[in-house]
Amino acid sequence: MLRLRPLLIAMTIALTACAPTTHKPGSAATAATPATTANPFFVASTLQYQAPPFDKIKDSDYQPAIEEGMKQQIAEIEKIADQAGAPTFDNTIVAMERTGELLTRVSKVFGAIAQANTNDTLQKIQEEEAPKFAAHQDAIALNPKLFARVKALYDHRDGIADAQSKYLVERYYRNFVRAGAQLSEADKSELRELNKEESTLSTDFGNKLLAATKAGALVTKDKADFAGFSDGEIAAAADAAKERKLDGAWVLSLQNTTQQPAQAELTDRATREKLFKASTERTEHGDGNDTRALIQRLAQLRAQKAKLLGYPTYAAYSLDDQMAKTPEHAIKLMTDMVPAAVGKAKGEAARMQALVDKQKGGFKLAPWDWQFYAEQVRKAEYDLDEAKIKPYFELDRVLHDGVFFAANKLYGITFKERHDIPVYQPDVRVFEVFDADGKSMALWYADYFKRDNKAGGAWEDTFVDQSGLLGTRPVAFNVCNFTKPAAGQPALISFEDVTTMFHEFGHALHAMFSNVKYPLMAGTNTTRDFVEFPSQFNEHWASEPSVFANFAKHYQTGEPMPAELVAKLKKAKTFNQGFATTEYLAAALLDQAWHTIPPGSEKQDVDKFETAALKRYHIDYALVPPRYRTSYFAHIWGGGYSAGYYAYLWSEVLDDDAFYWFREHGGMTRENGQRFRDMILSQGSTQEMDALYRAFRGRDPSVEPLLEQRGLKAEKKEKKSK
Numbered sequence: 001m002l003r004l005r006p007l008l009i010a011m012t013i014a015l016t017a018c019a020p021t022t023h024k025p026g027s028a029a030t031a032a033t034p035a036t037t038a039n040p041f042f043v044a045s046t047l048q049y050q051a052p053p054f055d056k057i058k059d060s061d062y063q064p065a066i067e068e069g070m071k072q073q074i075a076e077i078e079k080i081a082d083q084a085g086a087p088t089f090d091n092t093i094v095a096m097e098r099t100g101e102l103l104t105r106v107s108k109v110f111g112a113i114a115q116a117n118t119n120d121t122l123q124k125i126q127e128e129e130a131p132k133f134a135a136h137q138d139a140i141a142l143n144p145k146l147f148a149r150v151k152a153l154y155d156h157r158d159g160i161a162d163a164q165s166k167y168l169v170e171r172y173y174r175n176f177v178r179a180g181a182q183l184s185e186a187d188k189s190e191l192r193e194l195n196k197e198e199s200t201l202s203t204d205f206g207n208k209l210l211a212a213t214k215a216g217a218l219v220t221k222d223k224a225d226f227a228g229f230s231d232g233e234i235a236a237a238a239d240a241a242k243e244r245k246l247d248g249a250w251v252l253s254l255q256n257t258t259q260q261p262a263q264a265e266l267t268d269r270a271t272r273e274k275l276f277k278a279s280t281e282r283t284e285h286g287d288g289n290d291t292r293a294l295i296q297r298l299a300q301l302r303a304q305k306a307k308l309l310g311y312p313t314y315a316a317y318s319l320d321d322q323m324a325k326t327p328e329h330a331i332k333l334m335t336d337m338v339p340a341a342v343g344k345a346k347g348e349a350a351r352m353q354a355l356v357d358k359q360k361g362g363f364k365l366a367p368w369d370w371q372f373y374a375e376q377v378r379k380a381e382y383d384l385d386e387a388k389i390k391p392y393f394e395l396d397r398v399l400h401d402g403v404f405f406a407a408n409k410l411y412g413i414t415f416k417e418r419h420d421i422p423v424y425q426p427d428v429r430v431f432e433v434f435d436a437d438g439k440s441m442a443l444w445y446a447d448y449f450k451r452d453n454k455a456g457g458a459w460e461d462t463f464v465d466q467s468g469l470l471g472t473r474p475v476a477f478n479v480c481n482f483t484k485p486a487a488g489q490p491a492l493i494s495f496e497d498v499t500t501m502f503h504e505f506g507h508a509l510h511a512m513f514s515n516v517k518y519p520l521m522a523g524t525n526t527t528r529d530f531v532e533f534p535s536q537f538n539e540h541w542a543s544e545p546s547v548f549a550n551f552a553k554h555y556q557t558g559e560p561m562p563a564e565l566v567a568k569l570k571k572a573k574t575f576n577q578g579f580a581t582t583e584y585l586a587a588a589l590l591d592q593a594w595h596t597i598p599p600g601s602e603k604q605d606v607d608k609f610e611t612a613a614l615k616r617y618h619i620d621y622a623l624v625p626p627r628y629r630t631s632y633f634a635h636i637w638g639g640g641y642s643a644g645y646y647a648y649l650w651s652e653v654l655d656d657d658a659f660y661w662f663r664e665h666g667g668m669t670r671e672n673g674q675r676f677r678d679m680i681l682s683q684g685s686t687q688e689m690d691a692l693y694r695a696f697r698g699r700d701p702s703v704e705p706l707l708e709q710r711g712l713k714a715e716k717k718e719k720k721s722k
């Protein structure tokens with residue numbers, strides 16, 4: 001229960017991060033009042049592994065269950081705090097781990113649905129409950145009697161023999177302190193107000209962004225505007241228009257990132273520009289969906305909060321319990337890479353400009369041209385055509401013969417689709433997961449296609465976490481935003497989408513292999529800068545020759561992808577990496593800039609601040625804008641990645657370094673997989689993350705494999721030798 005920030009996020013969400021949010025289950029007497037006995041949340045689900053009974057859950061069930069859940073947990077907590085007996089590990093820490101059963105049950109489902117399949121009712125509940133939920137968490141963390149018990153146990157923790165239990169006490173103590181348990185009463189009140197305001201603003205941000213992204217879609221009545229699209233894409237655009245009841249029109253929905261994948265295909269330069277502007281200005285129209293005013297306040301109040309808690313900046317507060325420890329470490333990792341990344345991006349731009357000139361385009365490359373000409377360069381220099389590749393990536397085959405196949409090879413697990421488990425939307429699929437010995441171990445849901453009522457991006461989370469203490473098994477899910485094919489057509493996806501499938505499934509493996517006692521330490525309940533490690537690590541297997549050959553088959557003929565095309569795809573791997581690295585670093589440094597504002601600062605002009613920050617970090621390269629501009633940066637304003645967007649890169653250092661361990665030790669073997677599962681994937685956060693990694697690798701992580709994988713190391717060497 002005391003992973004306080006993530007709990008809050010569960011309610012405020014709009015988490016376009018792919019990282020999971022977490023909450024912890026507990027068990028307690030379910031004292032359902034008669035008026036609420038029909039509410040499916042009031043009793044544990046009788047479905048396998050307590051899977052949510054979506055066939056019984058109605059929108060009207062959430063709010064009463066959330067309210068009652070908070071009430072029950074407060075009663076449980078007060079009982080622990082007020083008991084007469086001296087504090088013991090069992091009567092205080094373990095007892096807390098068991099609290100909040102109902103609240104966890106409902107908030108996990110609510111958080112998931114409000115993000116993946118929302119509607120006005122759910123948004124309204126979210127708006128109403130988010131500040132109450134923030135207050136609820138404060139009521140626990142700022143309870144002085146409870147903290148006194150935790151502190152007493154912490155002060156005598158050397159007497160606890162079991163390492164996991166001792167570490168749990170340390171975690172509890174740290175979480176309480178970080179949540180403000182040691183503050184004066186006056187400061188506690190101020191903190192409570194700031195927390196409530198922050199959660200309200202975060203919820204508002206998510207809702208405004210969703211509305212703005214929907215409103216920002218490109219609508220045309222002239223099909224010629226979408227010239228360059230395949231017949232399938234045109235049909236999908238017509239379907240999207242029908243869904244919005246726009247007859248005789250075509251609709252292109254916005255993706256959450258600055259650059260839109262469709263830019264690569266649109267031959268009409270004016271449409272590309274229109275699309276780029278629709279994307280970058282989606283939340284800056286000065287209308288009800290403009291997010292800038294609330295961002296100004298969010299940045300300011302987070303700085304205030306940090307000061308209250310004894311930190312110079314919000315980033316310093318946030319990173320203190322992460323692997324990175326300080327913003328300086330995170331910023332250094334990134335700024336060290338800026339020259340190579342921007343240098344490489346400039347080289348890429350020069351090649352594209354040459355192409356524009358050769359075609360007598362007569363214009364200077366603009367940001368909205370980048371994807372289009374990058375695709376041309378890719379075709380010319382790598383002879384690689386996205387349209388020729390996609391037929392080899394049919395979603396269902398990628399899932400079974402790629403994602404599942406790799407997991408079986410490494411970990412021995414198998415899968416069986418279940419059609420009898422209720423889902424929240426007809427596109428959602430459910431699979432039962434079996435361990436190497438054939439024993440059932442988990443459930444996994446996949447919700448792959450884009451919808452207007454789904455937040456952007458891709459993510460993983462759980463409906464139920466594994467816990468030895470509570471006897472629960474994992475129920476995990478993946479959500480993505482792949483373009484839904486027109487009715488009756490196969491879903492042909494890009495290699496980037498393939499990678500996303502492996503990525504999100506890597507998170508799911510982390511959740512499903514969890515083998516810990518305490519809910520607080522389960523699965524993906526790790527530091528944020530570690531949590532992307534298992535997911536990004538799993539991406540590597542998409543390109544492993546034996547795996548790739550198994551899933552990359554033509555959807556009509558079943559023919560494997562021709563060796564020549566495979567070689568080209570492989571060669572093109574470091575293609576456009578200057579762009580990808582630069583747009584990521586720009587966003588991640590922007591995040592640090594917003595969260596290193598000193599306390600007491602005036603409200604910042606959002607656009608001016610952004611420009612100045614990018615300049616300060618020497619990443620103000622106009623042709624490559626940040627992956628997310630400030631005003632639609634959901635990770636940091638609406639999701640759980642405030643001061644934490646660097647975490648993807650931090651985790652990437654780990655995942656590339658770990659992948660090299662596999663290379664050094666015989667590659668993709670069942671034995672190596674088992675070792676990784678035992679030492680990393682099953683461990684949750686049973687110890688400090690750096691210690692966990694060191695035990696696996698035999699040393700601290702090295703940044704060299706990452707530079708090599710991104711093609712940044714070679715670039716540096718080339719320059720030196722010139």
Ligand SMILES: [Zn+2]
Pocket residue numbers: 017018019503504507532535
């Ligand atoms: Zn992820």
